[in-house]
Amino acid sequence: MSWYPRVLYDGHGEISDVCLKRKIRNRLQDMGEEIFVQEDSRIDDGYRSLKERILNFDDFKNEYRNKKPDFKKIYDSTCKKWIDIRTFGQVFPFKGAGNNLSTNVRGCMSLWGATSLDVIDVQEIISIKSTNLNETEKGRKDSASFFHRYMVHKAAYVTYGSIYCQLAEKNNFTEEDAEKIHQALITLFEGDAAAMRPAGTMNVQKVYxxxxxxxxxxxxxxxxxxxxxxxxxxxxxxxxxTETPLPDLTPEVYTL
Incomplete structure (x- = not known):
């Protein structure tokens, strides 16, 4: 199956905030950070689900068994362990010891979905697929079949985001964490190549x-x-x- 690129009602392309956060998580994982919401193909702790991962975390497991869970402890310990929880937040809607154990962490980073500056041109590519996995009744190999792939020919997308300092302090999100997010944004598409986005075809041009x-x-x-x-x-x-800087607020600018 090949997914059709996201297109808004006015013809502009969109990359969802969820997609961007997935790529940021992957880059942070490449940096050696512990990630709670891991991609199936990148699981590094053996846990195949979020429930399995959280229930094998001692600080959560101990509170999960209590009739009166310490929600602040759950909040603090999960933030401390996983950088994506303290950055983007997480909800834990589980039941424990006869009580509903539902608590959430509010992430300190807000990120918009990226939208293309212009109407996008989506190209359809028809390819031939032949796996030769099975034989027919007459002893012949499987016949080839056609499948459709889609790609955006050319476009520039823009997104915005911010880090809320008060929540950052509450979540134990540090300056070092912020710099890792900064670097993840700059290298967002490293290691993210696929058939319809070959290495080098998607890149981050500027980060302010x-x-x-x-x-x-x-x-x-x-x-x-x-x-x-x-x-x-x-x-x-x-x-x-075109830049119009504000007094006493000069951005650090990365340019490819």
Missing amino acids: WWKHNCKTGQYPQIKVFKTLDIQPQKEYPFFTV
Whole structure:
């Protein structure tokens, strides 16, 4: 099966926030971080489900058995163990010891889905598949079959995000964690190649990384985002950026 790329009602392409978070988790895992929500093909602790993984975590398991679970302990210990929980949050809707044990961690990082700057051109590619796994009644191999694959010919996508300092402190999310997220964004598509997105065809062109000098932020998020006027263009890299910096808030800029 080949999935059709996400297209919004107006023809613009979309990469969901869930997809982006999956790629960030994979990059963090490549950095040696413990990840709670692991991809099936990348499981590194032997647990095949989230329930199995959490119930084999001693701090959770002990509270799971209590009639009066210590929800704060669950919150703190799960944040401490898994970077994706303290970053993106997690819900634990399980039943234990005759009581409903349902608690959640609110992630400190907010991430938008990425949207293309222009209407996308989705190309359909028809391929021939022949596995020769079985023989027919007449002793012949399986016949070849056609299947359809889809790819976006060319497009530039933009996403925005932020880290909420008050929740970061509550979740024990550190400056070192933030820098790992920064690096994960820069290398987002490393190790993510597939048939319809060969190595090098998808890449991060620019990352703007702002650091405020106070916990509440020097400026509202939307005002910071609007310092970048991002417009589509026909030639590679398919976008232009006009910057209007705010006083005393200069971003660190990565450019491919």
